[in-house]
Amino acid sequence: MNSTPGSSVGTQRVKRGLAEMLKGGVIMDVVNAEQAKIAEDAGACAVMALERVPADIRRDGGVSRMSDPSMIEGIQAAVHIPVMAKVRIGHFVEAQIIQALGVDFIDESEVLTPADEKHHIDKFAFTVPFVCGATNLGEALRRVSEGACMIRSKGEAGTGDIVEAVRHLRSILGDIRKITQADEAELFEWAKQLQAPLPLVQEIAETGKFPVPIFCAGGIATPADAALAMQLGAEAVFVGSGIFKSDDPAPRAKAIVEATTHFRDPEVLVRVSRGLGAPMTGINMDEINQTQRFAQRGW
């Protein structure tokens, strides 16, 4: 739409810029236009358009793929806020289709069935920015080296159990803190240990922070969960099944938005935690055997 000479689209700065704009916000999973409107009304900063929320993907089993383009278009037409959509790990053609739809952010997601056992998508080849999941700092940096503009914890989507996301955030952010204390020689060892590119490890040591925003995803079901993720150092949160699998989605969505903004203010957290009805029932992580865990997808 812009025709000014000398202007450029799809640069890393422009792509990372949108991730910057989503900070302090809540990105909500929605399966239709009606839910997307509820999410926007509640103050979501973006919606993730998908056919089934992770809790249902987990229940149904089978191969899980990108959503139908008309379903995504229906959601784009319903809201003003950015619309994200998921593609399978390594499935660059799904990503080409999603980009052509004009989606604002692509999630190369372990929640869908991986399409490639070795390779993630070359994300530099796209104009649209990508977010990828990570369980530890090495994985997070490998995704950045492939062009990811935002990293989120993987958590364990569809469980309503925050424990995995907490583990991932602590691991990623804890190692960042250690790297900022390391000397030059130790950075080589860090890069080797993390199986991550040395220049990115050096960048963390120099700037004291991760190259792109780090968000929390997986298992957030309550305002307290969102505030926990933020206090641990996440810069925004994704809520998947936690809203539309609860008793009363609209007030819960609004409460999680407020809790994410006022994450250090216990008085606000008390107010927004009151009378929300039952959260999603959830699945305790101990009840899921290793082969059914999404977080192990991706490498």
Add this chain to the structure above:
Amino acid sequence: MRGLRVNLRIGVLALQGAFAAHCECLASVGVEPVEVRSPAQLESVQALLMPGGESSTMSQLLESSGLFPAIANRLSAGMPTFGTCAGMILLASEILDGRSDQHSFSAIDISVRRNAFGRQVDSFESSISTPIGEFHGVFIRAPRIERVGANVEVIGTLGEEPVLVRQGNVLAASFHPELTGDARLHEYFVTTVSNMRKV
């Protein structure tokens, strides 16, 4: 970096959006930024920066936090304010293509169209001309200034189009000066605030 300007407290509205990047820019010109999420925090600052992000999300949080009337009062009392992208939308007198329930402060007489430059795949960076020099502007799902009131001064243009405007103590940009590491516009805003305090 300049020496620390200890007497200056500039707030950054931190309800949602790119507030962290603005705080870094303010720090780089020697001002200690104050994150503002409540009316009490607003009282402690002399000026306010309103960042980009989602204007509809911020509108909701402005209401629930009680900040909407508090900021409106300060604006009418002349508080220097700088809004970028969504922050500009919140300051505008008219929002086109916004949500029907979306409020704004009407602190600068412009009409802005939300997301007028298109979706994220149309977001771009480009050079902007201003009387204080060329700037590199990053436009993210940017709003467009479609009408400029008689009392509004256009101080930055992208081609022919206004992208940086000022009315009294209120400054508004449709792009993101906080994403380039060039803090000259923050310096310009901070200077405006310091000059005002001397009067």
